[in-house]
Amino acid sequence: MASVAQAGRPVRRSTDRGAWFLVLPALIPILVLSVAPLLYGILLAFTDAQSGRTQATQWISGLNFQDLLHDTLFWESFRIGLLWAVGVTVPQFLLALGLALLLNEDLRLRWLARALAIVPWAMPEVVVGVMWRLVYNPDAGVLNETLRDLGLGDGRDWLSGLATALPAVVVVGVWAGMPQTTVALLAGLQNTPRELHEAAAVDGAGAWRRFRTVTWPALRPIALAITALNLIWNFNSFALVYVLTNGGPGGRTRLPMLFAYEEAFRYGQFGYAAAMGCVMVAVISVLLALFLVGRLSGGDEA
Numbered sequence: 001m002a003s004v005a006q007a008g009r010p011v012r013r014s015t016d017r018g019a020w021f022l023v024l025p026a027l028i029p030i031l032v033l034s035v036a037p038l039l040y041g042i043l044l045a046f047t048d049a050q051s052g053r054t055q056a057t058q059w060i061s062g063l064n065f066q067d068l069l070h071d072t073l074f075w076e077s078f079r080i081g082l083l084w085a086v087g088v089t090v091p092q093f094l095l096a097l098g099l100a101l102l103l104n105e106d107l108r109l110r111w112l113a114r115a116l117a118i119v120p121w122a123m124p125e126v127v128v129g130v131m132w133r134l135v136y137n138p139d140a141g142v143l144n145e146t147l148r149d150l151g152l153g154d155g156r157d158w159l160s161g162l163a164t165a166l167p168a169v170v171v172v173g174v175w176a177g178m179p180q181t182t183v184a185l186l187a188g189l190q191n192t193p194r195e196l197h198e199a200a201a202v203d204g205a206g207a208w209r210r211f212r213t214v215t216w217p218a219l220r221p222i223a224l225a226i227t228a229l230n231l232i233w234n235f236n237s238f239a240l241v242y243v244l245t246n247g248g249p250g251g252r253t254r255l256p257m258l259f260a261y262e263e264a265f266r267y268g269q270f271g272y273a274a275a276m277g278c279v280m281v282a283v284i285s286v287l288l289a290l291f292l293v294g295r296l297s298g299g300d301e302a
Contacts, residue, residue: 038281044274051268064275074276076251077259084166084255085235088173093227095174096181101215103182104189114186121179129243132172133159159245165252169244176240177233181226188222189215228291232284256280 045064049057068074103114120128135142136158144155158168192215200210238257241247247254247262254262256276264273 041274041277044271045278047271049270049274051270057271060271064272065278067272068275068279073251074256074259077254077256078279080166080252080254081235081256084170084173084237084241084253085231087166087170088177088234089227089230092174092178092181092230093223096178097185097219097223099178099182100185100189101211103186117182118179120176121183123176125176125239126243128172128176129240132175133244136168160249162249162252165245165249169241169253172244173234173237173240177230181230184222184226185219188219192218224291228287232287235284235287236280 046059046061047057048060048063099117103110103117107113123131136144138144138155138157138160141155141158143158147153147155156164158164196214200214205213235255236257237255238261241253241255242258242261245253247258257280260273260276260280263269263276
């Protein structure tokens with residue numbers, strides 16, 4: 001028996017070693033491209049690193065974070081970032097849910113509608129930004145031309161107005177991000193057994209009651225996951241807003257990522273920008289923790 005147990009140990013060790021070799025091709029890029037830059041950014045946040053500096057970079061402990069606490073411009077951008085993230089995520093989910101319910105029905109040319117619904121998802125954010133800049137163009141944009149044709153005024157400069165810039169950018173964010181939410185919800189709808197809907201209909205349940213008692217319980221885990229991911233992705237948005245407004249006018253659309261980018265690559269304050277990045281990582285970590293707690297508690301209820 002002892003010889004059998006001893007003979008089994010090398011086999012298990014070799015199996016574990018083989019599993020590590022299988023994992024390494026996926027683990028190395030994560031360590032090199034994600035974990036290492038994150039650790040370097042955290043380290044940089046505690047230094048006075050600047051571009052064009054002739055002196056050696058010095059360790060300044062938490063001085064960047066102390067300055068950040070009193071930086072009203074950063075916290076204003078943080079507030080704008082939260083408004084942007086929530087303002088995009090909520091209507092994005094509601095519209096995607098309605099579209100997914102519609103595309104789940106047995107409609108004519110449903111395949112074409114599904115293909116068209118994911119077109120914005122296939123477009124790069126830079127292309128989306130340029131396209132919508134043309135739509136919002138104050139002189140020859142489609143939106144202003146339509147308003148003039150309907151007799152609703154001469155139009156306005158949507159992306160340069162202090163009151164309209166953020167709502168205009170939010171509309172673009174909703175349009176660009178809705179397809180991925182639609183696809184996730186549609187996949188959940190298709191995995192819901194039709195027999196449950198048929199049984200509820202036989203029992204006299206209306207459309208709203210069937211949605212509340214059959215559809216939504218099946219969609220809830222997917223809805224929570226995609227909403228949490230959308231909130232994080234939207235909070236980290238950069239390219240779309242950068243192309244549309246570059247943070248203007250007057251900082252009304254300056255998201256935290258844009259603020260950190262300007263500090264690092266326009267003003268050369270790499271250490272200070274890294275401290276901003278650490279704050280944003282901390283916020284995202286809190287959001288992920290809340291999501292995981294909600295998922296675990298929801299799993300226990302299920």
